[in-house]
Amino acid sequence: MKIVLAYSGGLDTSVLVHWLKNEYNAEIITFAADVGQEEELDGLAEKAKATGASTHYTVDLVEEFARDFIYPMFRANTLYEGQYYCGTSIARPLIGKAHIEIARQEGAQAVAHGATGKGNDQCRFELTYAALAPDLQIISPWRNEKFRKAFPGRTEMINYCRDNNIPVEASSKKPYSMDRNLLHISYEAGILEDPWFDPTTEDNRDMYKLTTDPELAPDTPQYLELSFEKGDCVAVDGKEMSPAAVLKELNRIAGIHGIGRVDIVENRFVGMKSRGVYETPGGTILLHGRRQVESLTLDRDLCHLRDTLMPRYADLVYYGFWYAPEREALQAFIDESQKPVTGTVRLKLYKGSITTVGRKSPYSLYDADVASMEGVASDYNPDDASGFIRLQGLRLRARAAAQGGAIVESESKLSKE
DSSP states (O other): OEEEEEOOSSHHHHHHHHHHHHHTTOEEEEEEEESSOGGGGTTHHHHHHHHTOSEEEEEEOHHHHIIIIIHHHHTTTOOBTTTBOOTTTTHHHHHHHHHHHHHHHHTOSEEEOOOOTTSSHHHHHHHHHHHHOTTSEEEOGGGOHHHHHHOSSHHHHHHHHHHTTOOOOOOSOOSOEEEEOSSOEEEESGGGGSTTOOTTSTTTGGGOSSSOOGGGSOSSOEEEEEEEETTEEEEETTEEOOHHHHHHHHHHHHHHTTOOEEEEEEEOTTSOEEEEEEEOHHHHHHHHHHHHHHHHHSOHHHHHHHHHHHHHHHHHHHHTOTTSHHHHHHHHHHHHHTTTOOEEEEEEEETTEEEEEEEEOTTOOOOHHHHOSSSOOTTOOTTHHHHHHHHHTHHHHHHHHHHOSOOOOOOOOOOOO
């Protein structure tokens, strides 16, 4: 039997290589997806083989990640529960797809992952497998009672590595877990499980890897221009770049100015609430900027309709339904809506904040002659507003006549001294 394991080189997956090999009497092939972790991928092949893997693959997915996953998601202005940029969520379907491709290439019968039994990632990976490779066996050790009994905590894993000569560097005390990719870094668990704990204090400020503390950011603001075509950012300060290069450059710039930190309690797909701290520097600028170009170029009702669909789209991404037909159908609508979203936005970055200071587009629907409070525009007659307002108020007048109008429960009480 061949099993392809999604592998990070950390304590958990190092244990899994050895455990799966013995438990299933299987050949273990390890796979790591490069979605922008940078130095975290160094030395993985050597480590995996020393742990018991027969073969290791590290697949460069950075450009595909930006072009085919982050950019399409951002065309919907996606925010889960109004705050989370779905940085971890959007990487999982791509990783799952690549995982399957390695399994097919190796003729493997099963894929395995180290996602916990309480998290969202188990859903995201396995829904991807279900959509793209329903014939493959899925092994999820953290939902295996035998595995959980053997490894109730990190101490048991460290002891297992020592007893089996598994080369791994691990501490029995880890203050939080971290997951990084091109779009963001997430921090959760450990000390962050207390929603009252403040990670921004001077003692804890080293936790953040991508962004400067806004209080320590430069005292001089930076101006930045982003150019968009059909909803996608194609240039920074006039320099054309690929999607991945755009995000890398915006991560660098935003990080200097302390932009992109979010600390939330979110609702996991499996039903529990979870506290997460995120750094999404480039993505925060990107989403802010593209919305400004939309403000010039998108028809009002089209924009409002798209915005009503965004929470549902965000749910699908967060839950792991990237390859579901409803997400694909929504994407077709979203992409169609973005055809006129071309233009440039000028932003001011300063100590954690983003201010829009200009926007322009060859497809702008903004007409200064119509919008101006001065003079009379040829295409707008203020007298038309009388009938418009009267028709809009028809139902309100009917309610007032038949039912006595709006029910106002609060009363204003005036007293004299």
